[in-house]
Amino acid sequence: MSDLLDDDLEFRGGTLQLSTEVVSPDTSGQNQNNPNQSESITNQPKANVNPSVLSGADSLSSSSSSFADARESRANGATAETSEPAQPVYPRYDIPFDKENIKDFFTYRRGVVENAIQECITGLLFPEDGEYLGSWLLTEITLWDNEKERIVLLTSRLVMTIKYDFIAMKQLEFKKTYLDDLDTIVIGELVYPPSSLVPERNLRGVRLMWNKGEPVPMKTVWNPFSQDVPFITFASHPVFWHKEGELEDKATYDMEVFAQKLQRAIETMPSSACCIHHSPIVIQSYVGLTSILHNKASMGFFKVRGKFSF
Structure with missing residues (x-):
């Protein structure tokens, strides 16, 4: 029954477009007050005010120092003007489900x-797949905005996404995405x-394109x-x-940790031309009635549902 409910139909419409328009910040007033700072202000990076509709990217960086977990960056900003030590501050997240409901998830059990991850590593990874870098249980958000429970394995050559039956404890299907094929990675708010x-989701994610x-x-x-979605x-x-x-x-359940290790893997590949963007990720959903019902009922996750489990 889970396989039948994974695919939901929804009428969607929209236009995908890319924008590269940039606007320089207004620093004329600052230059008049302090002429000595004009040169440093001029060299500041420009900001993109029209993010790409496809990827939501408005800034480009491939430096490891440019990646900052939103939880840490907001904590540093909040304590910059005080002498108190920085404390972790989470962004404005909408926490999915509640404490009682989460206990119905099979993946919540010790x-x-x-x-499951150990079984996938043993049965699906081979020496030619590269060095093993990490494994996670994450939520995949499909083109149609449906949430799916997926095991994700990362190696020095690929990202493997695995659909796993946590009731029968067996692999159902898997897909390999090679890091050499990636041209863009976007990390930011959905x-x-x-x-x-x-x-709005009020949630962060990472998109591989x-x-x-x-x-x-x-x-x-x-x-x-369609199985040809390019991200x-x-x-x-x-x-x-x-x-x-x-x-x-x-x-193991944290997208931020996966995104960090993925960026490091990309940066250590001399043949990779992949660009790292830190900006919002646009989900092309306009009405979303089907996906809202699907996600609210957590149909993409294996859990106990009354007298049934699927």
Whole structure:
């Protein structure tokens, strides 16, 4: 029954477009007050006020020092004007599900995720796949804005996304995405177009893209069963918000940790031309009735549902 409910139909419309318009900040007043600062102000990076509708990218960086977890950066900004030590401050997240509901998830049970990941590593990874770098249980957000529970394995050559049955404890299907094929990675808040009726998620994610800047073909956009979507989007798994312990204890469910290690893997590949963007990720959903029902009922996750489990 889970396989039948994974694919939901929804009428969607929209236009994918890229914008590169940039606007320089107004520093004329500052230059008049302090002429000695004119040269340093002129060299400041420009800001993009019209992020790409496809990727939401408005800034480009491939430096490891440029990556900053939003939880840490906001904490540093909040304490910059005080002498108190910095404390971790979370962004404005909408925590998925509640403490009682999360206990129905099979992945909340002790040892289930660890055993599943070990099985996938043993059965699916081979020496030619490169050096093993890490494994996670994350939420995949599809082109149609449906949330799916996925095991993610990262090596020095690829990202493997695995659909796993946590009830029967077996692999169902998997997909390999090679790092050499990636041309863009976007890390930031998940947002919807201005004209969308879908409520904001208030959640961060990471998107891996290999479309070389081209819009998604219409035959793919309008086909909910298409396997040719040139990007994949991940967010933290719901268990992350409810599992007890420090951030290190919840790293298996944390998208931020995956994004950090993915960026480092890209930067250590001399042949990679992939660009790292830190900006909002646009989800092209305008009405989203089907996806809202799908995600609210957590149909993409294996859990106990009354007298049934699927």
